Amino acid sequence: MVTFYSNDLDIIHLAQRKLKFGIQNGLNxxxxxxxxxxILTACMLADKTGYDSVFYMxxxxxxxxxxxxxxxxxxxxxxxxxxxxxxxxxxxxxDAIRRHPSNIALAAITLDRVSKGRxxxxxxAGEAQNLKEFCxxxxxxxxxxxxxxxxxxxxxxxxPDNTVDYEGKYYKLEGACLQAPPIRKxxxxxxxxxxGKRTLALTGKLGDGWLPIGYTPELFEDHRKQIEVSMDKNExxxxxxxxxxxxxDIDVYFSDDAESxxxxxxxxxxxxxxxxxxxxVHGLKEIEGFDFVKYFxxxxxxxxxxxxxxxxxxxxxxxxxxxxxTAVGTPEDIIPTFERFMDAGVSHFVIRFWGKNxxxxxxxFASHVMPVLREKAKQSQ
Numbered sequence: 087m088v089t090f091y092s093n094d095l096d097i098i099h100l101a102q103r104k105l106k107f108g109i110q111n112g113l114n115x116x117x118x119x120x121x122x123x124x125i126l127t128a129c130m131l132a133d134k135t136g137y138d139s140v141f142y143m144x145x146x147x148x149x150x151x152x153x154x155x156x157x158x159x160x161x162x163x164x165x166x167x168x169x170x171x172x173x174x175x176x177x178x179x180x181d182a183i184r185r186h187p188s189n190i191a192l193a194a195i196t197l198d199r200v201s202k203g204r205x206x207x208x209x210x211a212g213e214a215q216n217l218k219e220f221c222x223x224x225x226x227x228x229x230x231x232x233x234x235x236x237x238x239x240x241x242x243x244x245x246p247d248n249t250v251d252y253e254g255k256y257y258k259l260e261g262a263c264l265q266a267p268p269i270r271k272x273x274x275x276x277x278x279x280x281x282g283k284r285t286l287a288l289t290g291k292l293g294d295g296w297l298p299i300g301y302t303p304e305l306f307e308d309h310r311k312q313i314e315v316s317m318d319k320n321e322x323x324x325x326x327x328x329x330x331x332x333x334x335d336i337d338v339y340f341s342d343d344a345e346s347x348x349x350x351x352x353x354x355x356x357x358x359x360x361x362x363x364x365x366x367v368h369g370l371k372e373i374e375g376f377d378f379v380k381y382f383x384x385x386x387x388x389x390x391x392x393x394x395x396x397x398x399x400x401x402x403x404x405x406x407x408x409x410x411x412t413a414v415g416t417p418e419d420i421i422p423t424f425e426r427f428m429d430a431g432v433s434h435f436v437i438r439f440w441g442k443n444x445x446x447x448x449x450x451f452a453s454h455v456m457p458v459l460r461e462k463a464k465q466s467q
Contacts (some may be wrong), residue, residue, distance in 0.1 A: 103328070105455055105463040106434040108132075108139030109448060110178050110335055111162070114438040116143070123161065123442075126169055131445060133170035135452035140166055141178035141208060141335075141436050146216045150393070160193045167201035176206030178277040178335060178436060179297060182234035183212040183222060187257060188264070191241040193199040195268045207234065208297050210279035226256070229283050233257045235276060235292050242273040259395035277333060281309070281363060290316025291435075295331030295434070300358040302410045303430040305367045306334060310431040333434035334427060337412045340439075340447050344415030351440075353397060356408045360400035368407050417454035424459055 097400065107287055109132045110124055120128075129140045142159040163175045175197060182190050190209070198205035211231035217224045233254040244250040244263040252259035268274050275294035280286045289296050290313040298309070310332055337355070341347035362378050364370070413420040439447040 103331075104138075105428070105432040106136055106138035106331070107334075107459075108141055108434065108436045109452075110141045110176065110436045110438045112141075112143040112335070112438050113145075113148060114337075114440050115444070116145070116148055116156050117151045118444065119155050120444070121155070122157065122162070122165070126165060128168045128444060128448060129173070130169050131448050131450075133173045135449060137173055137448075137452065139176060139206070139434070139436065140170065140175040141176045142166075144177050144180040144216075146220065148182070150161055163205075165418070167204065170201075174183070174204045174206050174275065175201050176456055177208040179210040179277070181212035181216070182238070183217065183230070185232045186218075187237040188241060188262070191238040191262055192266070193362055194238070194267050194274045195242070195264065197440060198268045198270055198274045199266060204349055205268070205270065205274040206295070207238070207274050207281065208277040209238075209438065211251075211285060219417065228282075228288070229284070230256045232288050235278070235288075239273065239276070239292070241270060248442075273331075275331070277331065280313075281361065283312070285396035286312045287319075288314045289313050290322070291320040294329065295333055297333040297335060297436065299335035299336070300361070300364075300411065301334060302359070302364065302368070302407060303426040304410075305364055306427060306432060307430040308367050309363070312361075327428050332431050332436045332466055333436055334432045335436045335438065336424075336440050337416045338420060338447065338451065339412070339441055339453060340417075340420075340443075341415055341441070341448055344419045348409060348414050351412070351414070352405060352408055353401065355412050356400040357396050357404045359403055359408055359411055360396060364403070364407075370403065370407075373448070382399070417450065417458075420451075420455055421458055424455070425462060426440065428459065428463065 109128070115125060132140055142162050144159045145156055147156050159177050159180065163177070167175055171378045171411065179191065189209070189422065194205055194207040211227040212224060214224055233256050237252050237255070237257045237259065240250050240252050240259065241262065241264050245267070246263050246265060248257055249261040249263045276292065277295035277297040278289040278293040279297050280289040281298055286309055296313055317330070339347055339351065365372060410423070413423040437451065441447060
């Protein structure tokens, strides 16, 4: 008789999932000012070199970078669908505050149809930086998020002969329907961007995947376990658990001099990590004088005072903790970072490549990193 301990079972379940890699057209691409043609070329390269997915950010603007180019994700993903054949295509991530859930549902179905069944809906509860200057209310975001996703999932099942109703506090449907069924069954998977106790619980209840950003391996493992507890509590089926994607939006910066590159980027990395859950998991003391509630509900990229406050507070995160979240250096430097996240439970990496040689980075990772990590995943099965 073989006795399995909890960590052994984690590894066995993760090994049963295919290890996936994707590219993220996010702030890295916007800040660089890449044109639509350059973005399409990068996505075609990813499709041909063995990546599994392509994601696109949904920001309205990034005013701290005045020369950035910010495009609509649904339009761009449809264009990407037309020039690729294999990769899944998803938002990383959208929200149902700027658009009604019915619009999100129809957009996801349309992308699924034009891509022949490759759509992923990556969705979060929204963030102030996309809302404040446009005077869009941002109240009760988590409660609304639950209803938004339930509304979207309900509409996926609707037809003119099978209209649907939904009665929530914030959203209602009365005899509603869409008129284009998705190709993926039972629906395009929903990857939820969660990072707090309530949102993690909702991810386990409603999601088909989890897609966070700005994590260390320790925080990822802690939050993954919270999602798994929620899945059990909500009696998700074994098939749903097996198919659930534990994804991660992660930064990669290829460099021949890892130490020099890290010195230049560590302040930005610490800012991206600065959140209460990082402090908790790593046993760091609360930063006096910083109001996280105000930050998450009022922060705007155009508000320099918040950016200064954030940078000042984030510098207190130790270098060792910050560096564990980001892959910097040669392929040999980068591989151990990914291995630690794999051990923490990541099954789908969504990569933001930084640096001047975007196309070269996509190709280098596919040639020198992906084969090593896929072999490691195979050996653990």
